[in-house]
Amino acid sequence: MNDWTLTYDRYDPEREGVREALCTLGNGYLCTRGAAPDCADDDQHYPGSYVAGLYNRRTSTIKGREIENEDLVNLPNWLVLTLRINGGEWVRFDDLELIDYAQELCLRDGTLTRRLRLRDGEGRTIRWHERRFVSMSDKHLAAVALEITAEDWAGRVEVRSALDGTVINNNVARYRDLASCHLEPLGTEAPQDDVILLRVRTNASRIEIAEAARTRIYRNGIEVDAVRRTEEREGWVEQDLALDLGEGETVSVEKIAAVFTSRDDAIAAPAIAACEAVADAPRFEELHGAHAEAWQELWDDFDMVTRLRDLDHVEMKLRLHVFHLLQSVCENAIDSDIGVPARGWHGEAYRGHIFWDELFILPLLNFRRPVVTRALLKYRFRRLGAARKIARESGFEGALFPWQSGSDGREETQVLHLNPKSGDWVPDNSHRQRHVNAAIAYNVWRYYEVTGDREFMRDYGAEMYLEIARFWASIAEERPDGRFGIREVMGPDEFQTGYPGLPPEEERGIDNNAYTNVMACFVLRHAADVLEILPQRARHRLCTRLGIDGAERARWDRISRSLYVPFHDDAIISQFEGYEKLKEFDWDGYREKYGDIQRLDRILGAEGKSVNDYKASKQADVLMLFYLFSTEELALLFERLGYDFQPDMITKNIDYYLARTSHGSTLSHVVHSWVLIRSIRPMSWKLLGSALDADIADIQGGTTQEGIHLGAMAGTVDIFQRCLTGLDVKSGILLVNPLLPEGLDEVRLRIQFRGQDLEIVTDRNSVEISAQPTAAAPVTVSYRGHYRDLAPGDSTRFHLIERPARQNAQCDENRRQLEAADPLSCEE
Ligand code: BGC
Numbered sequence: 001m002n003d004w005t006l007t008y009d010r011y012d013p014e015r016e017g018v019r020e021a022l023c024t025l026g027n028g029y030l031c032t033r034g035a036a037p038d039c040a041d042d043d044q045h046y047p048g049s050y051v052a053g054l055y056n057r058r059t060s061t062i063k064g065r066e067i068e069n070e071d072l073v074n075l076p077n078w079l080v081l082t083l084r085i086n087g088g089e090w091v092r093f094d095d096l097e098l099i100d101y102a103q104e105l106c107l108r109d110g111t112l113t114r115r116l117r118l119r120d121g122e123g124r125t126i127r128w129h130e131r132r133f134v135s136m137s138d139k140h141l142a143a144v145a146l147e148i149t150a151e152d153w154a155g156r157v158e159v160r161s162a163l164d165g166t167v168i169n170n171n172v173a174r175y176r177d178l179a180s181c182h183l184e185p186l187g188t189e190a191p192q193d194d195v196i197l198l199r200v201r202t203n204a205s206r207i208e209i210a211e212a213a214r215t216r217i218y219r220n221g222i223e224v225d226a227v228r229r230t231e232e233r234e235g236w237v238e239q240d241l242a243l244d245l246g247e248g249e250t251v252s253v254e255k256i257a258a259v260f261t262s263r264d265d266a267i268a269a270p271a272i273a274a275c276e277a278v279a280d281a282p283r284f285e286e287l288h289g290a291h292a293e294a295w296q297e298l299w300d301d302f303d304m305v306t307r308l309r310d311l312d313h314v315e316m317k318l319r320l321h322v323f324h325l326l327q328s329v330c331e332n333a334i335d336s337d338i339g340v341p342a343r344g345w346h347g348e349a350y351r352g353h354i355f356w357d358e359l360f361i362l363p364l365l366n367f368r369r370p371v372v373t374r375a376l377l378k379y380r381f382r383r384l385g386a387a388r389k390i391a392r393e394s395g396f397e398g399a400l401f402p403w404q405s406g407s408d409g410r411e412e413t414q415v416l417h418l419n420p421k422s423g424d425w426v427p428d429n430s431h432r433q434r435h436v437n438a439a440i441a442y443n444v445w446r447y448y449e450v451t452g453d454r455e456f457m458r459d460y461g462a463e464m465y466l467e468i469a470r471f472w473a474s475i476a477e478e479r480p481d482g483r484f485g486i487r488e489v490m491g492p493d494e495f496q497t498g499y500p501g502l503p504p505e506e507e508r509g510i511d512n513n514a515y516t517n518v519m520a521c522f523v524l525r526h527a528a529d530v531l532e533i534l535p536q537r538a539r540h541r542l543c544t545r546l547g548i549d550g551a552e553r554a555r556w557d558r559i560s561r562s563l564y565v566p567f568h569d570d571a572i573i574s575q576f577e578g579y580e581k582l583k584e585f586d587w588d589g590y591r592e593k594y595g596d597i598q599r600l601d602r603i604l605g606a607e608g609k610s611v612n613d614y615k616a617s618k619q620a621d622v623l624m625l626f627y628l629f630s631t632e633e634l635a636l637l638f639e640r641l642g643y644d645f646q647p648d649m650i651t652k653n654i655d656y657y658l659a660r661t662s663h664g665s666t667l668s669h670v671v672h673s674w675v676l677i678r679s680i681r682p683m684s685w686k687l688l689g690s691a692l693d694a695d696i697a698d699i700q701g702g703t704t705q706e707g708i709h710l711g712a713m714a715g716t717v718d719i720f721q722r723c724l725t726g727l728d729v730k731s732g733i734l735l736v737n738p739l740l741p742e743g744l745d746e747v748r749l750r751i752q753f754r755g756q757d758l759e760i761v762t763d764r765n766s767v768e769i770s771a772q773p774t775a776a777a778p779v780t781v782s783y784r785g786h787y788r789d790l791a792p793g794d795s796t797r798f799h800l801i802e803r804p805a806r807q808n809a810q811c812d813e814n815r816r817q818l819e820a821a822d823p824l825s826c827e828e
Pocket of ligand 1 (some may be wrong): 200355356357492665711
């Protein structure tokens with residue numbers, strides 16, 4: 001392992017699924033898991049390939065009920081490549097003796113390398129050196145180069161290169177009772193001597209997918225005139241290339257594949273485009289060169305130099321996280337109408353759906369590639385009609401975006417979900433997480449703050465924002481005490497699905513989730529600012545079209561000042577109304593009994609109990625407020641709501657909820673690490689360590705193989721980008737307020753800000769901001785009340801002011817106790 005590579009030097013069949021997910025290669029359009037090309041879907045291997053946002057809907061019958069699910073579709077496997085010697089068995093490396101094994105993912109140029117030495121039953125040693133990439137420079141192309149060396153034998157070698165369209169969706173064991181066949185074959189062909197073509201179509205969304213592959217063999221750089229034999233059967237086409245290999249000789253097989261779908265722009269037909277693309281493609285090395293350059297450009301902007309002594313391989317892990325983020329969403333995705341997938345396009349968990357996780361991802365992109373954020377927000381905008389329909393059908397006004405979103409923006413959250421611990425299918429209430437709607441408005445506003453993109457606001461952002469604001473005003477009900485409340489929702493904490501004592505089918509969520517209510521306040525409060533941004537005529541037109549009048553605006557303002565936030569125990573913000581009545585949970589006892597209690601809900605469910613009875617959270621809920629808002633912003637929101645907000649409430653609430661959270665979501669580690677970073681450093685580092693290891697060490701014990709956790713990945717990088725540097729934007733001014741911990745000497749990052757490209761370098765004494773020469777207008781930057789204008793080509797340095805020591809002795813004591821108790825349940 002070095003700073004740029006993820007290395008495995010031993011084959012571990014049990015961990016192969018995790019490695020496949022972590023070694024996925026992609027380019028924002030196509031992602032292919034790092035599966036061995038000589039293996040098919042079996043207990044160890046799962047060679048999935050996905051095109052971003054390509055879904056299909058199927059109906060299954062569960063417990064006598066018909067339920068519909070829309071899935072990200074596993075596409076035909078373009079990787080298939082194997083060989084046999086003298087007409088023997090086709091090589092499957094699991095069946096042979098493995099003498100040497102090394103697998104390496106190079107993050108710098110997005111290349112996966114596998115170096116194997118295999119011995120077959122007849123004692124022949126085969127050296128197998130394989131490199132592959134999914135092109136960042138041409139999103140439709142992917143390639144494998146395989147060097148085969150006959151170490152101690154000579155013979156007739158046949159190389160098989162195939163396209164396998166017989167695949168189903170089979171990555172997630174929990175979904176195996178559900179319909180999983182999404183593809184129907186349309187045809188196969190060998191349109192040229194060295195090209196094979198496979199066409200399939202999704203059976204409900206009717207999207208055609210064409211894959212073409214060109215396979216050639218080279219000896220000493222010169223193409224070998226191999227004997228080719230092509231075989232076709234339904235959903236499968238293969239080409240075998242035969243040649244003689246002398247002892248010690250090496251040949252190089254190059255397979256260049258192209259993937260096109262009927263959703264793509266600028267093509268006549270997917271099959272024509274795919275065949276042309278492989279016919280015109282240069283050789284592997286040349287393609288790889290262009291791909292590596294495209295990665296270099298991305299790294300120029302995204303790499304962060306950090307030297308953090310206390311955490312292992314932190315630079316590599318951060319790069320791995322940036323790598324997977326960019327493979328999931330980057331410029332190649334801009335015209336694809338995709339959202340941010342919670343699990344990347346790396347596996348089939350959550351069916352490739354889009355949740356609120358973009359809340360953790362867009363801040364990183366806002367400062368690095370705002371053009372990508374804009375495209376991702378437009379995915380939401382295009383589904384505004386569907387969101388209006390959800391609101392209407394749920395009895396509300398405005399727009400309500402679904403908790404899980406897929407192709408057309410309807411609510412995709414499953415109606416039943418399987419508890420793998422008990423084997424029961426239980427009703428799923430998570431669509432009550434209305435807070436996703438606030439997250440979208442929050443994202444629109446933050447995007448605008450960073451970019452100042454008024455055109456976006458005028459053409460898309462404002463309409464979406466105001467319709468969301470309208471929803472919050474309509475779901476809020478006036479209470480007898482004159483305040484407004486929001487009932488029957490779920491907060492981010494997915495454990496609390498309803499009040500104690502109710503059977504799952506009668507649960508209707510909880511009332512007045514503090515996070516949801518404060519977010520609603522935020523959305524309603526900024527609605528006026530959003531209108532203000534618009535040019536007068538555009539504002540007038542939009543208000544007329546949406547029917548927004550002065551009375552409605554006044555009502556929004558009133559609600560934004562009187563939403564109810566529950567409190568208990570002297571300044572603890574209650575997660576929801578009635579939270580204080582729940583029982584305390586026996587954390588130590590359950591830890592002792594079960595070890596890993598991240599998924600307490602399932603453990604308790606299998607014991608016939610309900611997590612709803614306890615003060616036990618899966619993930620940060622109240623604490624999300626401290627993650628999303630600065631102390632000053634939060635104080636203003638609480639002041640607006642008429643509540644007293646003292647900064648020491650932050651530490652009290654952190655302590656309180658940290659002790660009552662199981663971290664059953666990887667997002668929880670990020671949020672807790674973030675909120676603790678400026679106070680209890682060791683605990684924060686520990687949580688950051690867990691977030692950095694979430695996928696690389698598969699800390700949830702089995703979820704990574706179903707897809708990486710993109711929110712947590714981006715969140716860890718954002719801890720360095722925004723949390724440690726204090727990077728923020730308010731009223732168009734770029735704020736910095738760095739506080740580097742012991743062990744971290746420097747953070748260096750490049751950002752885009754309102755038309756300027758800036759470099760920020762901070763150490764423990766100063767922060768320097770330099771602007772690239774360009775024709776843009778100067779920007780204002782600020783450090784703790786000191787403002788400076790920064791023109792293109794200029795740089796400025798602020799000397800950091802020493803901070804006062806923390807004052808609250810009681811809180812310090814609480815924290816010391818917490819650290820000693822170590823409430824992390826996810827330690828390895
Ligand atoms: C978390 C949600 C998250 C979802 C997708 C769940 O486990 O509780 O907050 O949105 O995963 O990442």
